[in-house]
Amino acid sequence: MFQSFDATSSPAQGPARLAHLRALLAADGLAGFLVPRADAHQGEYVAERDGRLQWLTGFTGSAGFAIVLPEIAGVFIDGRYRVQVKHQVDLGHFTPVPWPEVKAGEWLREHLTEGVVGFDPWLHTADEIERLETALKGSGVSLRPVENYVDRIWPDQPAPPQGRAFAHPEALAGRSSAEKRAELAEGLRAEGQRAAVITLPDSLCWLLNLRGADVPRNPVLHGFAVLHDDGRVTLFADPAKFDDELRAELGEHVTLRPPEAFVPALGTLQGPVRVDRMTAPLAVTLELQDAGIAVAAGDDPCRLPKACKTPAEIAGTREAHLRDGAAVVEFLAWLDGRAPEGGLTEIDVVKALEGYRRATNSLHDISFDTICGAGPNGAIMHYRVTEGSNRAVGQDELLLVDSGAQYLDGTTDITRTVAVGDPGGEARECYTAVLQGLIAISRVRWPKGLAGRDLDGLARYNLWLMGLDYDHGTGHGVGAFLSVHEGPQRLSRISEVPLEPGMILSNEPGYYREGAFGIRLENLIVVEEAPALGDNRAQLCFETVTFVPFDRRLILTERLAPGERAWVDAYHVEVREKIGPRVSGAVRDWLEAATAPL
Incomplete structure (x- = not known):
């Protein structure tokens, strides 16, 4: 239900392991070694056996890598993990590096004048190594495929997974x-x-x-x-x-x-x-x-045929989201009544939400470890509560809950940010701008042939007007009872893959203020042919398949344009009609109030 920090990957273990690795590299005449968060299958999620980056550094994020040199060990993390990494690695021995702003090649040229850097060829793609070698041309640094040095110093490395097919x-x-x-x-x-x-x-x-x-x-x-x-x-x-x-x-x-x-x-x-x-x-x-x-x-x-779902997969996804939506609504109704009483912790919230999903009697597993961030923890984009970090859900603050489920007929991923008490006007302003971004993606029509990069900015427009932004893509691909993060489709500034009918993506703009709060709102959407309009050009649009209300208490209605207000009201009508019959009587009453017109 929640991750606990194991001593095998705590920050305190990092320095000794780093020293052991450096000694082994020096003995073999290597100036450095690459430690990716990857396995031989290049999946985003890895088995315990392949958690080399976490074992060495303590960093538990789902993306990143380390480069170990004699005098410095850089941990390369993207915008999602800039806050998290500071709490998970020994900053006296590991140096966080903002990536991809700082590329591995330029960093190596800065910190190493000459020498051979080793890498495990089973943990890096040909494209990745070619790009790094190109960046190192003309320097005194070269790359060499070698055995895995972390495996050599990991005495109790877990065995390969033995899950049943x-x-x-x-x-x-x-x-x-x-x-x-x-x-x-x-x-x-x-x-x-x-x-x-x-x-x-x-x-x-x-x-x-x-x-x-x-x-x-x-x-x-x-x-x-x-x-x-x-x-x-x-x-x-x-x-x-x-x-x-x-x-x-x-x-x-x-x-x-x-x-x-x-x-x-x-x-x-x-x-x-x-x-x-x-x-x-x-x-x-x-x-x-x-x-x-x-x-x-x-x-x-x-990859592409898998991304373009069959009618059966889309039908299953719709049903899975209705089932899951009912479980999340039951949870939100419980949370709305329980949180004001005080004494509730992030772990309590995570356990309760999984309990409502298990009560469906259809849950295969959750689709990722639930992100539940209260107050300032919500600003850690991929925060995972542990026994050590577990925070009480305070009054007059925001609570961000990002979660999902694996059902035999579909994979879900949903984020809602809710108010506990009165979080203040600034939180409402930011929440409203994030909601406007989600609405923009939900409503957009676009000519066939455009990619995720062509739509990503729509979700950020209102935040940009406020001088704000978020350091992650607006959406990732989602599988059909498969990986919750699926390529190649994305809503991202760097995605060049044209969107095609049948692709499932997340729609999840956000805003994060370190030390204060985090806001993210997420629905899943399916690419489909757009109805005829205007001069009948071939266009695509999105079908929303997630049906859970937004927190009306956080919406500054006067900031919404008429079309945006109409979208929220129409969406809430759909939520009420689709989810209402699936929840208990008391929860149905809560849902009626939660989906009342703005």
Whole structure:
């Protein structure tokens, strides 16, 4: 339900581990070592075995990396973690580096005049290493693939995960694995490619209509796969994870082999072999090249088809959100009555919310560790409450709760910021501007072919007018009973992937004031064809699938334009009509008041 700080990753352990790592590097003639928050599958969420960055530094964020040099150890974190990192690492030994503003290459050139920096080729993509090598050209610094030095000094490193694999019903997937494999194989043949290596866990789960339990909160299976140009798949995963029934369901065209057979099998492939330079570990390319096999750089063939959901997946997502919306409304009604009494802590809130979801009797798991930040903790964008950080929910402050659930028919992710007492006029002004950003994304229509970067600024406009902003993207892709963070679609300044019908994204603008409060509002949205309008140009729009009220007490109605007020009122009518029949009588009364017209 909540994370507790384990001594194996506390800030106090960092200096000794850092010293041990440096001694080992010096003995082997290396000037540095890269420590990413990544595993061989390049997923955002990693198993305990792969938590090297956390083990070494204490930093628990979902993105970032460290570069260890003889005199400095930089921990590179983006805007989401600038506050969090200060509390989680020993600042006397680890130096936070604002990334991507400061690039790894320029930082290395500044802090190292010459020497070899090692990296584990299974934990970095070809694209990542190529960019870093380009940035280091002309310097005295070079990169070298080496064994993993953190693994060498981690005496009690956990074993690889052993979660059971299980089938994902075709009725929920909307397409059989055979159909998917045949379509992608046809694409390989059209490109003159004999095979594609698939390394992303959610890609191989999508392709084979499988799910697993190898990563916390995400129903994915760890493994690698080779898709051949005739539609056959060789799956490299621990056979112990598959029972006889599942093996039979895979069918004769899917061959299951153990993970240790993957590297030898690469050397037997006929080229060209497609490898995604953005997601596959560099080691895959190196193994193929060493075997003299032609490598064709290209996108993971599963990523875009997986992102464009089938009608069955969208229908399941809608139902999952109605079920989840009812659970969240029950929770908010409880919170509204309980918080003013005092004595409530962040952990109490997290446990209560998960309890309402479990009461649906449909919860597979939560989709990520709930973010529950009271007062100043809300300004830590990806804050995870621990026994050590647990804060009482105070009076006259904001409470930010970002949470989600995994159901067999869909994945949810929702954020609501609520008032406990009177948080003051400034908090309302900021809340209203954030809400206006969410409304702008919800209402927008745009010409086909535009990407997330073309829409991201709409969510920030009213904050910009106030001289404010937020240091994260406006939205991420979301899977269908898969990863809660899914690529390649995003609402972000850096996203160049055109939005297409069927893509599910989050819509989550925010504002964070360090030491004071945090505000984020989040609904999930689905890209769809826009109804005919004007001169009937081909346009797209969003369907909102999250139905939970916003806190009317925090909305400065006079700041909203007529169209914005109309949107909120219409949305609240939908919430009342869709969720009201799914909640208990007393909660229905609360919902009536919470969704009253502005």
